[in-house]
Amino acid sequence: MPTYSVAIVGAGPAGYFAAQALQNLQTPELQFSIDMIERLPMPWGLVRSGVAPDHPRIKTVSKVFEKIATSEGFRLFANVELGSDVSIEELEEKYDAVVIATGSALGKTLGIPGEDLAGSISAANFVPWYNGHPDFANFHVSLDCETAIVIGAGNVAMDVGRMLALEPNELDVTDTADHAILGFKKSNVRKVYISARRGAENAAFTSPELRELPKLEHTNVIMSKSDINAAIERAGESPEKEVKSNLDAMLLITEQENKGHERTIEFLFQHTPVAINGIDRVESITFAVPDGEVTIPCGLVVTAIGYQAASIEGIPYEKGKVVNVEGHVRNNLYVVGWAKRGPSGVIGTNKSDASDVMDKLVSELKSPKNSGDVTELLIGKKYIDQAGWTKLNTHEVAEGEKAGKPRRKVVSHAQAREISGI
Numbered sequence: 001m002p003t004y005s006v007a008i009v010g011a012g013p014a015g016y017f018a019a020q021a022l023q024n025l026q027t028p029e030l031q032f033s034i035d036m037i038e039r040l041p042m043p044w045g046l047v048r049s050g051v052a053p054d055h056p057r058i059k060t061v062s063k064v065f066e067k068i069a070t071s072e073g074f075r076l077f078a079n080v081e082l083g084s085d086v087s088i089e090e091l092e093e094k095y096d097a098v099v100i101a102t103g104s105a106l107g108k109t110l111g112i113p114g115e116d117l118a119g120s121i122s123a124a125n126f127v128p129w130y131n132g133h134p135d136f137a138n139f140h141v142s143l144d145c146e147t148a149i150v151i152g153a154g155n156v157a158m159d160v161g162r163m164l165a166l167e168p169n170e171l172d173v174t175d176t177a178d179h180a181i182l183g184f185k186k187s188n189v190r191k192v193y194i195s196a197r198r199g200a201e202n203a204a205f206t207s208p209e210l211r212e213l214p215k216l217e218h219t220n221v222i223m224s225k226s227d228i229n230a231a232i233e234r235a236g237e238s239p240e241k242e243v244k245s246n247l248d249a250m251l252l253i254t255e256q257e258n259k260g261h262e263r264t265i266e267f268l269f270q271h272t273p274v275a276i277n278g279i280d281r282v283e284s285i286t287f288a289v290p291d292g293e294v295t296i297p298c299g300l301v302v303t304a305i306g307y308q309a310a311s312i313e314g315i316p317y318e319k320g321k322v323v324n325v326e327g328h329v330r331n332n333l334y335v336v337g338w339a340k341r342g343p344s345g346v347i348g349t350n351k352s353d354a355s356d357v358m359d360k361l362v363s364e365l366k367s368p369k370n371s372g373d374v375t376e377l378l379i380g381k382k383y384i385d386q387a388g389w390t391k392l393n394t395h396e397v398a399e400g401e402k403a404g405k406p407r408r409k410v411v412s413h414a415q416a417r418e419i420s421g422i
């Protein structure tokens, strides 16, 4: 019974779905031993540190991840970094196949004056900060201002806008990091603009996210009816299904009465950022608009305009992605998820994507190498296995239970390692 060894680097959705696809392809004649390597002391990637805390239903996919992880032939090696603890060449040599699933961790930048001022931050830092990613526990977010501007018209901009404008007590029952809940409770932000450079018909939001906005209990949501009507006109008589669904959802928002809450999210369309202004910190932002320019005073600017992959030594990158042809990089090296196709799609998109790449990987397998595994590269290095992660997971859930939350995240590398038993 030939058993092929596969190393998957990155324990986020793309990595788990790649493992699942391999598990599903197993037959009595074709078996896989899967070693998943993760830089952080905990797995789940964006499901843990990307998905908004007020969207707990999306996080239930972690149950699927745990089923994959506890299936025979799967091992977790967390707290192991590709590039410093092990090299890609070493993995390629030992394993029959290696799959890169390291995502897109870096925020794209606008390239406009003032972007480096204090108070101008990327969603790529802000989102992991409120989600308790251990690399971002000490990240500084300027919440001492009245007005915040979010740049971008995608679902990340929407998550960021909501998190800034929610009544912070609503976060008490979520797994938002303790430090972020404290920060939001002290926040002076009351007005959040979400700005799109194009019209509403071109927004990248998805309609379920738009439809949930009128349900916010403590936040006014403002969209201009004339903006949306103009967008409907521009979209023409037979717009694409998604565009129509978005515009319908936006029209419903325009029809809402202002509920007179203290906190407001307002959408600005056809606003292209041209400069962030200030001396030592952000004081305002200037947008080009169809009939000229407008400048809006604000103390916080969050760019949510997409992501690109952070490069890892030994792997070829171009335009923020790993260079690949349908997931194949070279020899026995493959790539899945955002590192492969760029930062698009919802979590489930990674399932079909990973499955296609794993079909290709399996069709290209040669005879098993039987040349060892990552443990031989980690002599003297402490790593967290599935049992260690289970200790941390159980600890977080138990701590959460005491506070009426789904979990209370451990946000320090050292504490996470200690609780995991290494």
Ligand code: NAP
Residues within 6 Å of the ligand: 109, 110, 151, 152, 153, 154, 155, 156, 157, 159, 196, 197, 198, 202, 203, 204, 205, 206, 209, 272, 273, 304, 305, 306, 307, 343, 344, 345, 346, 347
């Ligand atoms: P996205 O959907 O690609 O949206 C990026 C937005 O940034 C677009 O509106 C884009 O506008 C704008 N943008 C890009 N460059 C810009 C610039 N220089 N100046 C101003 N605006 C600029 O990306 P995302 O929001 O980061 O989301 C990534 C993926 O994760 C998406 O597929 C998203 O649906 C998914 N996601 C899903 C959920 C959920 O299901 N709840 C939550 C979060 C994320 P243009 O169109 O004009 O380029």
